[in-house]
């Protein structure tokens with residue numbers, strides 16, 4: 001707070017205009033959530049939020065470390081700022097997020113990207129006013145290895161661009177150490193927020209009219225493990241659903257080894273919770289799941305899915321899958337294909353395995369060619385496309401409820417609680433950010449088309 005005020009009065013004296021901050025986000029929804037906090041903190045320190053980096057006084061790249069491709073893309077984007085920075089040396093270029101939690105990346109930035117002024121870690125967002133203030137005072141590069149922190153800072157201001165959709169972090173870090181994943185190394189060990197702090201933030205969002213709220217964590221099903229008095233994720237869901245209002249509650253991500261029947265029963269008993277569950281399976285082969293250190297079997301995965309389907313007739317599952325994990329044989333890949341066909345996922349996020357230095361999987365022998373891995377990926381994408389189109393067709397003639405997200409020429413785009421997008425026509429100009437009832441008339445590509453019922 002002290003440095004927010006100090007930075008505020010410094011920028012008022014320094015600039016003859018309201019200074020602009022532009023935050024570019026790469027990676028997952030957790031990073032989006034962090035970017036909202038970065039914008040919130042700097043808005044409170046006297047900056048206005050800009051959508052483009054061209055005229056901005058601070059440009060911040062909030063980065064992702066999950067895949068090598070993402071890192072290469074980010075470096076390409078950072079490189080584009082070199083010319084801007086030489087035209088305007090007063091512009092601050094900062095890089096934060098998971099990618100810069102890795103010392104070899106920080107060393108690369110130090111050496112090859114001299115126009116990057118500041119590097120800060122995923123758990124140092126609240127220090128931003130202090131960091132920026134000191135950069136203005138000392139005009140000295142602040143690029144050093146970020147430290148993994150374990151404390152939780154509450155009441156960070158948040159700048160949300162949407163008026164209807166919001167995310168809330170309920171926990172940080174991860175203890176699972178899946179053998180391919182860099183997250184536990186860069187985001188630190190798992191820690192949960194106190195339920196009363198989550199409830200306060202959630203209640204405030206509902207009061208402000210937010211209608212689509214997603215609870216975030218690397219593994220939401222292990223929420224509460226370090227808290228006293230004891231509380232688990234199902235208890236938290238139950239507690240939040242008591243807040244009166246018209247909203248849909250989502251959560252991500254669940255872990256198949258930790259999701260409980262109690263969580264499924266809680267979803268069944270609370271109509272405010274979305275019937276769409278994201279449950280990353282990663283592979284359909286028990287041998288590969290073991291090598292991935294996922295700590296469940298395909299049978300256990302199917303068991304929880306079947307239980308959910310029994311309890312919640314309209315439940316849908318989406319998932320993540322990695323193909324070409326080190327040592328995956330074609331037969332093991334086919335087991336994944338079979339699982340995908342059997343479960344009928346409503347949505348699938350498919351990836352080719354990406355080696356991440358420092359993880360266990362990076363040391364495993366990997367003799368499968370990139371071409372073979374791409375072929376497996378393309379086969380899986382095709383299978384899922386067919387499943388998805390049949391899923392879309394199953395909505396034809398049905399009445400659904402959806403939240404209007406954006407205007408289209410002559411109509412609107414809305415999203416159902418199961419994340420499907422629906423387009424419909426209407427002359428009514430006041431439907432943005434409201435729930436509407438729609439009758440599905442067909443599909444166009446990957447979106448549904450509909451008629452508005454409650455005109």
Ligand code: SF4
Nearest residue numbers: 174176177178181183
């Ligand atoms: S659960 Fe596994 S994949 Fe997910 S963040 Fe933790 S280590 Fe990574």
